[in-house]
Amino acid sequence: MKIRRSHLKKIIAEEIATIKKDVIDKTVMDVLSDEGGAAGLEQIKDELEDLEDDEVALPDDDIEDIIASVTGVKRHADGDYVDSTQLESFSRGRRNNVTKISKRQLKRIIREEKARLTRRGLIRENYLSGGAEFSSRAMDMGYESHFALSKIYEKIADCDMRMMPPEECAALLAPQEKALFLDEFMNVLVECQHPECQEILDYSYEVESYI
Numbered sequence: 001m002k003i004r005r006s007h008l009k010k011i012i013a014e015e016i017a018t019i020k021k022d023v024i025d026k027t028v029m030d031v032l033s034d035e036g037g038a039a040g041l042e043q044i045k046d047e048l049e050d051l052e053d054d055e056v057a058l059p060d061d062d063i064e065d066i067i068a069s070v071t072g073v074k075r076h077a078d079g080d081y082v083d084s085t086q087l088e089s090f091s092r093g094r095r096n097n098v099t100k101i102s103k104r105q106l107k108r109i110i111r112e113e114k115a116r117l118t119r120r121g122l123i124r125e126n127y128l129s130g131g132a133e134f135s136s137r138a139m140d141m142g143y144e145s146h147f148a149l150s151k152i153y154e155k156i157a158d159c160d161m162r163m164m165p166p167e168e169c170a171a172l173l174a175p176q177e178k179a180l181f182l183d184e185f186m187n188v189l190v191e192c193q194h195p196e197c198q199e200i201l202d203y204s205y206e207v208e209s210y211i
Contacts, residue, residue: 028067
C-alpha cells in the first residue's frame with residue numbers, strides 16, 4: 001500500500017506534539033532582545049527550528065505567520081522583525097523624562113548661552129546692550145533722571161536674570177524708585193526696541209502689579 005507524502009506528514013504530525021505558543025513567543029522575543037530589538041527572518045527561523053526534536057515540532061504554518069503571530073512583533077519595511085514593545089517603552093520613557101521649563105527660565109538660558117558665546121568671541125554684538133540703549137533712549141526723551149532710570153533698569157534686569165518673583169523685586173525698589181518706575185521708567189522701556197528691553201518689559205509688567 002502506497003502512502004502519499006501529505007498523508008505521511010499528517011500521521012507524523014499527529015504523533016508529534018506541537019511546541020506551545022508561549023515557548024515560541026519567548027524564543028522570538030529573546031532573539032530580538034539579543035539582537036538589540038530587531039532581527040532578520042533567518043536568525044529567528046534558525047532559533048525556532050532548534051526547538052524541534054523527535055517529540056515536538058513547530059505548528060504546521062509558514063514560519064513568517066508563526067513569527068507574525070507573536071504579540072508585539074512587527075515586520076519592518078526592510079524585512080527585519082522588530083520588537084515594537086521596546087520602541088513604545090522608549091517613547092514613554094522619553095515623554096516621562098521631559099523637563100518642563102517656564103518662559104522666564106528659557107529666556108535666562110538663552111541669555112546665559114549668548115553671553116558665553118560672546119565671551120568666547122563666537123558671536124559679536126552689532127548694537128548697544130539693552131542697558132545702554134535704554135539709557136540713550138531716556139536721554140533722547142529728555143528725562144533728567146536718566147541716571148536713576150538706568151539704575152532701576154540694572155536692578156530689574158538682575159531680578160529677571162535671577163528669576164526672582166516679581167513681588168520680591170518690587171520690594172527692593174526704594175519709594176523714589178517706585179515713583180520713577182511707574183512713570184518715566186515704563187515710558188522709556190516701552191519705547192526701547194532692543195531685544196533685551198523687550199524681555200525685561202514683560203517682567204516689568206509683573207513687577208508693576210506689586211507697586
